[in-house]
Amino acid sequence: MTTTEWYAEFAAREARGQSPTYERLATAVARDAELLGLLDTVPAAKRQPNLLFGVVRLLGGPVDDPAAFHDFAVSNWPVIAAQLRARATQTNEAGRCAVLLPALAGLPQPLALLEVGASAGLCLYPDRYAYRYGEHAVGDGEPVLECAASNLTPPDRVPDVVWRAGLDLNPLDATDPADVAWLDALVWPEHAHRRARLHAAAAVASADPPLLVRGDLVDDLPALAARAPADATLVVFHHSVLYQVPAPRRAAFVELVRALPARWISVEAPDVLGFDGLPAPPDPGLHNVLALDGRPLAWTRGHGQGIAWFG
Structure with missing residues (x-):
């Protein structure tokens, strides 16, 4: 392109x-x-x-x-x-937890979360936020993440997270004003609600900072995954990350994550992971695919504001 x-x-x-x-x-x-x-x-x-x-x-x-x-x-x-x-586009949109939640809620609890391309780790707190899928409310934290959902029965509870860690080439610190300023600059101009959500999520992360490790998604993932507690379901996840990774390295990551004793949640554009035979998205704004262990589940919007389950 x-x-x-x-x-x-x-x-x-x-x-x-x-x-x-x-x-x-x-x-x-x-x-x-x-x-x-x-x-x-x-x-x-x-x-x-x-x-x-x-x-x-x-x-x-x-x-x-x-x-x-x-x-x-x-x-x-x-x-x-x-x-x-x-720099890199380390958009750390907590709203993306709204499209991760249906996949996370269906896994054996408790969970150990490991995000690849974690930025400041704001998506490592799906258990601390509240959600609204139309009239259906889940959780009671702040911020409240709104998501338009179709063909989906929303989960009735947030996941039980007992460990959270992130891997990033340049991890950001939610307690550092300069890092938060960069995250703020990545929020689109009209999106005052996203800006408020960013700062509310940063407050959550600042109060209980996650384990963030500087490293490569292939070379350093196994060592970090090995630090997860053995009595929790390890979930390796990423959202809009792999398009920035060269194709050979991307293939090496996919091979690695499939070999780990972990569940794998991805949210990427369909061509990034080579999904074929997908149903047409009901709206052109739904241009990412939520997948669990390589199996496509839903179309999603880029900032987590919409999900259309394949149903």
Whole structure:
């Protein structure tokens, strides 16, 4: 996929109906030859829309006007490029727990959770949050995660989690204001509810910090998995992570996780794990696939705000 196509697809599939600001901005970048040329000077994985937009926002640049964005990006490109190379889209959206919960609730309890690509570990607390699937409420914590569900009988309780750990190339610290500022910059402009949710979830993580380990998803996963308590069901999970991993390394991870004494929950775009024969998504915004042990279960929205069970 070319950089032009990446931004055009982001505008049409991800931002449309979710963020008019980012839909407008990504559409403009897709047609901006000068900015596309600059983007093509950084590694392909560093050209993604969320990363560029988050870096510009972190640096105080404008995102609500494409022309002003262009001028800021071109004028400050050396600084922006350095940030793109140093950072990753570590969007730590606690709302994603709402699409993980149906899979987690059906596993033998208690659970030991190990998240790959954990960022600050905010998705390691599905037992501490509350959920609302339409009129169906689950749990009593904060924040409250809302999720539109179809073909799904929501679980009636949160999971019993006795151990939680995360693996990340660059783990973030929910107690560090600079790390939380980067997470805040990754929240889309209009999403005040997500920003409030981020800070509420960060407060949960700060009060009881998880075990976060700096490491590689293949080289360092077995050692961390071995630290999980033997009397709990180990669950290795990840959400929107593997698309950033080169295909050979991704295949090595899949082989490894299948060999571990663990259950495996993935939420990724269908082409990332090569799922075939999926039912058509009922809405174009449902573009990720929730799977358990490699078996697809549902379409989901990117930030956990919707799930359509295959039923």
